[in-house]
Amino acid sequence: MKLADALGMTGDDVVALVGGGGKTTAMFRLAREVVERGGSAITTTTTRIFAAQIALAPASVPAADATHESVLAALAAHHHVLIIGATNPKDGKADGISLELFRHLRAWCPGVCMLNEADGSRMRPFKAPAAHEPVIPAETTLVVPVVGADVFGKILDADHVHRPELVSALSGAPLGAPITPEIVARVLAHPEGGRKGVPLSARVVAMINKVEGLPDRAPAHETAERLLREPTIHSVLLTMLRGEDPVLEVCKR
Numbered sequence: 001m002k003l004a005d006a007l008g009m010t011g012d013d014v015v016a017l018v019g020g021g022g023k024t025t026a027m028f029r030l031a032r033e034v035v036e037r038g039g040s041a042i043t044t045t046t047t048r049i050f051a052a053q054i055a056l057a058p059a060s061v062p063a064a065d066a067t068h069e070s071v072l073a074a075l076a077a078h079h080h081v082l083i084i085g086a087t088n089p090k091d092g093k094a095d096g097i098s099l100e101l102f103r104h105l106r107a108w109c110p111g112v113c114m115l116n117e118a119d120g121s122r123m124r125p126f127k128a129p130a131a132h133e134p135v136i137p138a139e140t141t142l143v144v145p146v147v148g149a150d151v152f153g154k155i156l157d158a159d160h161v162h163r164p165e166l167v168s169a170l171s172g173a174p175l176g177a178p179i180t181p182e183i184v185a186r187v188l189a190h191p192e193g194g195r196k197g198v199p200l201s202a203r204v205v206a207m208i209n210k211v212e213g214l215p216d217r218a219p220a221h222e223t224a225e226r227l228l229r230e231p232t233i234h235s236v237l238l239t240m241l242r243g244e245d246p247v248l249e250v251c252k253r
Helices: 023-036 068-078 099-108 164-171 181-189 218-227
Strands: 014-019 041-045 060-062 080-084 113-117 142-148 203-209 233-239 247-251
Touching: 014 023, 023 041, 023 080, 023 113, 023 142, 023 203, 041 099, 060 068, 068 080, 068 099, 099 113, 142 181, 164 181, 181 218, 203 218, 218 233, 218 247
Parallel strands: 014 113, 014 142, 041 080, 041 113, 060 080, 142 203, 203 233
Antiparallel strands: 233 247
């Protein structure tokens, strides 16, 4: 099964990916799938993006150069275009785009799928959002909270979790505790965690990535079961996003 199909995506969805453990990989994989089935995709971020990640897109347009004409021309030529903010010449990282530009992009390209990495995780597989994040545009139709399955059994600390003190506050687990399915599910399902900033009309599909690395899938299954107790979570995907077949299971009520 294609990842876009498992997420129930249409050709013009506006997708926000939040959390850790595979957001960027998911974003670019979804863009490829959209193009492969004849559509067009705009990828972007409302946070920051690394130079190596920018290179994954067939074309990129700086926000300063983004106009109705330039974006449509890039899409006509490449079908997938990354829109980025100002680039830091020292490290090659690019800033995210403004919500105003995001609104313009949606208006300029109404039939195009838009994919947005809406927060950062500092390469950690699990996180809780700070006060200023995630930045999810109001036009978003699908929010995908992501967690890496490699966090199960690890210690709740800064080596394994981005903002562990916030994960502790949302889950009730003390710092230094082993990370369990209960902790992960509490944070992903929490209105100040994985569901923070979700527009009322958007659907939520959680994703547990890197499941192929688990000795068995019991922790992922338990997490999915707990997540599905939250009525606003439509389904939970168990994935291996770097594999040829990315979707291992789709968990529903």
